[in-house]
Amino acid sequence: MIIVGEKINTSRRIIREAVENRDANFIIKVAQDQAQAGANYIDVNAGTFVDKEIENLCWLVETVQSSLDYPLCLDSPNPTALAEAMKLHKGEPMINSISMEEDRLGPLLPVVTSGPCQIIALCMGQASMPITVEERVDVGAQLIQKLTGEGVPIEKIFVDPLIQPISVDTNMGIAALGAIRKIIDDFPGVNTICGLSNISFGLPERHIINRNFLALAMSYGLSGAIMDPTDIKLTSTLLSIEMLLGRDEYCEKFIDAYQEKRISG
């Protein structure tokens, strides 16, 4: 599993204040904790600053990479912000995200093909949010074809089926899960990724629902998750599922995590 640590997002007040105050030490600490907990990429998102998003996103990239030799996941709906952040980024970033929306696809294609990067391809159509498995797979397929057509290796594409709340429509879980399975069946080598928390929007005990959704999505073939790697219960689920699916030889990673007190139920 590829884990994208989601904690550096200015929609969280503690992060927004740290960005406003240019509290580099705090941001670095949040990045380090996630790296240590097993994140493969550290997400940086300054989307709540409408006018200053570009400036703040660039500050986050430079701040985190000033002390941590680690790849980041550059997270914005704004193609210009992603282009600027990508210029500053050292190494191969992940881009979060491209979609079939017109104002995003056109400007982003030259950016994501300007250098090596991993690309999250969000199953958001030109006009509307997908509802069914088929609508998700349709948008995902279009994005895969666009990107591979531009020379992007399929292994660098992470299709995000777009998670919507089951409280709004009980079928939203199986629609996303079905899309994950169909996309990896139809496009061997492609990766899939998603965030976990939208699924439980509007329901109580969201953490329980989120981690059970992770378990299900992994069993349907999910290869990446945008999540909090410092959440011990979520990590316990992730490591249990990896082990139960036969991907943890001699149960070594699970037992190591237990001994390091990174497993708890």
Add this chain to the structure above:
Amino acid sequence: MIIVGEKINTSRRIIREAVENRDANFIIKVAQDQAQAGANYIDVNAGTFVDKEIENLCWLVETVQSSLDYPLCLDSPNPTALAEAMKLHKGEPMINSISMEEDRLGPLLPVVTSGPCQIIALCMGQASMPITVEERVDVGAQLIQKLTGEGVPIEKIFVDPLIQPISVDTNMGIAALGAIRKIIDDFPGVNTICGLSNISFGLPERHIINRNFLALAMSYGLSGAIMDPTDIKLTSTLLSIEMLLGRDEYCEKFIDAYQEKRISG
């Protein structure tokens, strides 16, 4: 999901002592608690009493049903014990279990076809424990053919893929999961069931592993579980997965369980 409450088993010291002391009130309480927590069947097992198993199993059947109008899961490897318990049982029991072992299949076939019952068909071969998916499916298919050949409706058969510890062989999880999927694909209408705790034998934090295995098995199509329905964390997993798989309209069962404090993480 069909839930078989597993707590009345004399391998648990507290139950063994209650059986020895003929403490009917205690046994009835354990049965009632499981029924109230959502069990569809109450398992009764007196297997630790080698010489007195039949007498004690019969006492358990009469004791539980004396106060609870509820179907039991009659649990023994001994065909004579099952035959005697079935004679006393009021209503339609579940029989746990038949297998392809010679000393079990021959004597049990006339018992399980003597009256209506649900039958757990354990994927244990004539000579050896199954290792692979194929070996499990092979034994399961033989049992389904034997039973349906004797007139048992396929819906009354619960194939148990036989769970073995992943600590012994990392592939034991996917072998059981793959067998569940293949059996329900090959035999539409058949049910599948298993216990959860063998999977984690020899590992730390077994409850975490067990409940994640339940999540996985449900996503592979498991329709029954032999489990402790009073375990709130396990129930939280079960209800979350049912909801995420689109089987809980308006998320009503989950929200009700939350309000009744039967959900906790």
